[in-house]
Amino acid sequence: MNAKDLSIRLQKAAEFVPQDARLADIGSDHAYLPVALMLQNKISYSIAGEVVVGPYESAKRQAAKNGLENKIDVRLADGLEAVELNDQISAITICGMGGVLIRDILQRGKEKARLSGKERLILQPNVGERQLRQWLVAEGYTITEEAIIEENQKVYELIVADKDLVQPDYTAKELFFGPVLLKEKAPVFIKKWQHKLSKMEKILTSLHQSDQDVTEKIREVILEIEWIKEVLEDAGK
Numbered sequence: 001m002n003a004k005d006l007s008i009r010l011q012k013a014a015e016f017v018p019q020d021a022r023l024a025d026i027g028s029d030h031a032y033l034p035v036a037l038m039l040q041n042k043i044s045y046s047i048a049g050e051v052v053v054g055p056y057e058s059a060k061r062q063a064a065k066n067g068l069e070n071k072i073d074v075r076l077a078d079g080l081e082a083v084e085l086n087d088q089i090s091a092i093t094i095c096g097m098g099g100v101l102i103r104d105i106l107q108r109g110k111e112k113a114r115l116s117g118k119e120r121l122i123l124q125p126n127v128g129e130r131q132l133r134q135w136l137v138a139e140g141y142t143i144t145e146e147a148i149i150e151e152n153q154k155v156y157e158l159i160v161a162d163k164d165l166v167q168p169d170y171t172a173k174e175l176f177f178g179p180v181l182l183k184e185k186a187p188v189f190i191k192k193w194q195h196k197l198s199k200m201e202k203i204l205t206s207l208h209q210s211d212q213d214v215t216e217k218i219r220e221v222i223l224e225i226e227w228i229k230e231v232l233e234d235a236g237k
């Protein structure tokens with residue numbers, strides 16, 4: 001396998017990994033990302049962490065098939081328990097999971113002292129981006145880069161976070177859209193939010209018809225609809 005064999009989503013994550021990094025890829029089903037990066041000579045060492053036996057074995061096979069069993073350490077472990085500070089990991093990738101699950105993996109990793117704070121985090125949540133950004137910002141990370149891509153009719157966001165920088169003050173709106181994505185307003189971003197707007201307008205209609213007390217939810221949805229409209233107007237859409 002090679003970097004070009006990666007999905008567009010994982011290729012984008014690979015681009016954010018610094019040259020010569022010591023990488024931990026958590027949730028490393030098949031170890032595709034570490035193997036591709038190793039074959040490109042982009043990383044010097046990698047841990048591929050997996051919590052489920054089947055994917056863990058696939059990751060081991062993939063590393064061995066590429067003659068990388070000495071450079072990619074495949075470990076069966078829950079989240080960041082695959083990593084020890086002695087491993088001197090400089091970048092962590094967690095891709096293809098919900099944002100809340102990624103957040104919880106990071107939180108447990110922090111509680112169990114598996115994060116030095118020097119690692120670059122490269123995260124690709126499938127959903128729950130806002131909750132993940134909220135955790136990162138509360139923990140003192142700066143969102144240094146973001147990307148949005150479309151693959152097989154699905155839209156994916158990537159979030160890169162680094163600590164030890166002067167952290168900007170993020171607004172709630174920036175954490176909702178992504179501070180970098182909001183500045184860039186790429187065509188895929190616009191498409192995502194046009195689609196989301198029509199979904200949220202339908203949600204609002206059904207909330208108004210609800211016989212339960214959903215006042216707070218209505219307020220929240222109205223605010224988000226306003227934000228989306230503002231952003232689309234700013235982009236001339």
Ligand code: SAM
Pocket residue numbers: 010026027028029049050051052055077078079080094095096097105
């Ligand atoms: N990262 C790959 C990608 O983006 O294509 C695989 C994504 S796959 C949908 C998610 C993987 O994460 C599964 O193999 C699952 O077993 C693993 N996973 C889920 N929770 C985990 C955890 N707490 N620790 C380690 N791996 C986990």
